[in-house]
Amino acid sequence: MRLFPYLLLALWLGTLATHAQSITIVHANVIDVATGQVQPDQTVVITGKRIVRVGPSARITPPKGRLIDARGQYLMPGLWDMHTHVYFDGTASAGTSLILPLLVANGITGIRDMGSELDSILHAREAVAAHRLLGPRLVVSGPMLDGPKSPYKASIAIATAEDGRRAVDQLKARGVDFIKVQSLVPRAAYFAIAAEARAVGLPFEGHVPDAVRASEAVAAGQRSFEHLIGIFEASSTAEDAYVAGSPKSPASLLATFDPAREATIIALLAKHREIWQCPTLFWERGQWLVDSIAWRQAPDLAYAGRSWVEQRWPRAQLSIAKNMDTDPLPMRARFVGHELDLVRKLHAAQVGFLAGTDMPAGVDLVPGVSLHLELQRFVAAGFTPLQALQTATLNPARYYGRLQDFGSVQAGRLADLVLLSANPLADIANTQRIVGVLADGQYLSRPDLDELQRRLRQVAASK
Template sequence: MRTLLLLLTLSLPSLAWSQTTIIRDVNVVDVRNGKILRNQTVVLNNKRITSIGKRSVKADSATVIDGSGKYLIPGLWDMHVHNFAREGNNPLLIANGITGVRDMFGSITALRQWNEEAENGKYPGPVIHASGPIVDGPKPVWPGSVAVSTPEQGIRAVDSLVALKVDFIKVYSLLDKASYLAIAAEAKKQNIPFAGHVPNRVTALEAAAAGQKSMEHMYGITELGLDSLDYYMAWQQGAAKDTLLNNRNNRNAFRNRNFSMTTFSKRLAELAKYDSWQCPTLVVNRGIAYMNDSTFTKDPRLAYMHKMFRNMWDPAKDFRFKTATPETFAQYRRDYELKMSLIKPMHDAGIRFIAGTDFPNPYCFPGFSLHDELGLFVKAGLTPLQSLQTATLNPAVYMAIEKDYGAVEAGKYADLLLLNANPLADIVNTKDIFMVFLHGKVYDKTAIDNLLASIRKMNAN
């Protein structure tokens, strides 16, 4: 720990942290409409963007950055993370231009402290919006979750989490329908958003109607294409007996075999009536589907991951996948490809997306994988602008923090990426980072390289 803190101290920006920074002759990307404002002068002061324009600005004692030929975009948000180890994760996030995260399960006390320390400049890190503990059924998937068996317990869970001042409530897979609906009603009553998994015993349409703010991993979405959805949900709720569906491989095969695009389109039109967002985490769906593929198991970015996570990504050592067979992974791949094929139809129907990775799940690399997610959105049919919006403007709108985040505009926080190439021409250019600005503090190429080197060194064994 001491070694890492020393390395982080040594890796602070090579540019002086003056109160004012001026970026001259830069191309500003307007993520609202895809326009490029060329040859702008952008002034940063006291953590915020103070002005943008073509007028000349006196430098005086300011740090001046030549932005000629470069592109300025908002800092990126990863809207589904589990940041259990900030010492190992934060440097990777900053180096990749991730200036904000939505943490989906963790100690709210620790996360609040990390937020304060980042805000005060004591320890570099992204802005955090956090759920605290997961709310799950009576036998939760993950230790540390709030176990709920009845609607009354669900209401008390909401009360306790509101008292902890969480930003939102995360619901999970094993909640029964009655408890879930009680949580939804109480969350609405107490004016706090709830998001997370669509529980196994609830349809995505029921979740949207109940007010679920976002649905993760596209759980419940492919089921909307089942002509036999009523039967499938009856089995989920225990009202129908089907021993074949008790088997994971059979269940995955059933969903893929019985999917109808015509049926899906009809239900999609209904889903689009609700203000429920999708955080599809395509990168984790891909990582799980291919976690037995050498293309992934030999990823050079493994050098940035702690040995504990590298070991966990071995299917034989993960309780969720240790009994998986080659056919299981074949089914996962078909499921992943199906989800990819639904992104554009959903977007065209008016469903709104936010980008998330679900690190540190298999082959989800803190920081790096958010760029992979943007690439997968484009591969699925979105334009580079639409993809970029999922990690910039959309998170700000989703969390109702558009006043401070989401675009390069005067008055907003100076959380920014300066890129060497235009991301609207090719989304891969979000990876070509020249500088990162974290609440106005400058991380140049040397500082970024030092951050990455510090983590490689820490995880060398």
């Protein structure tokens, strides 16, 4: 009986699939996320998976097909969550039935998956692309490469340089899109992974490992830094000790903070514009303040798997408090403010940022919902609503070199779009006021989304 809600959901989702249909959105306010301009009263014509025409509604006669009146509404590119774990350890069983459709329900039409069971994530990538499964388009790493004693199931244990090279070659043969490195990768293995990934033509991204300096990761060609790891250490007078294995904590990082060293690493990252930051600010706040956040009162808790709420999150909360967040709460709160200040400085130096959430690996990371909260954290760090919106729309397109496909509402682009009832440039929280989602040309209206969310609440209750 536990499968029953999912079977009903799968049958219902099958009725939503459309093939090569024509959809015309009329009288929309179209948001240009590159400039912040809003073009009023626009018509957008979509055939199959692509936008074929955009222009003033008075000049375009809608072709035959579905007509969507977007009068008073705002149309923008679909959102990307650039740090996810769809099939990860204890939440992997919810990947297909809950997490992927919940992302689409929240306007997320693309994800970068940073660590999942290999077979599951490859199957999902194929099934979503073929419209056999409702979900965002996926860019995937498969399992993470971590140290020999990794605590994660969705990882490959790496002890030696040869282990690293072998893992890269195996993942390349299976067709992953990039390599994800984790914190415990040994130093020699890290550089072997970097060299082998470069040799086989795969980007490598992720954590700056504990045994590696941020400056060395820059020189090695690491494509992204997650969670600001490496930058804190580079800003500390104790960086050498940390790389050698000394323990670190918010208190020690703050006590050894050196503004001059911070300025140096910021300047280095600003010089290497090809390296992006994915700071996962909502999760960072939740991690360091885990004993003070009231996640049980979260308004979207009904979309979290029941086992997450009753077992996984309480266990994680206790584990984090015991093993990581041992500094006093005021010190950790100060460190969270320090993180936001670092993001402000990096952004002022024109370092590129990507919005990512780490969902559902941490506490209180409801898939889909957490991306909207991440955008709000960027605004708290000093970004304008437009700049925050760019981290989940335009910047992913730039990151992948696919401006011809994503990141704008223009002819020729893929039909990954979100229709809102209010302007997100006025208030970033308006990204949650979704009235319609186009995912690879498949349209879900507000009634469709309401029914989808109702069914997903049933699925969540069974997980």
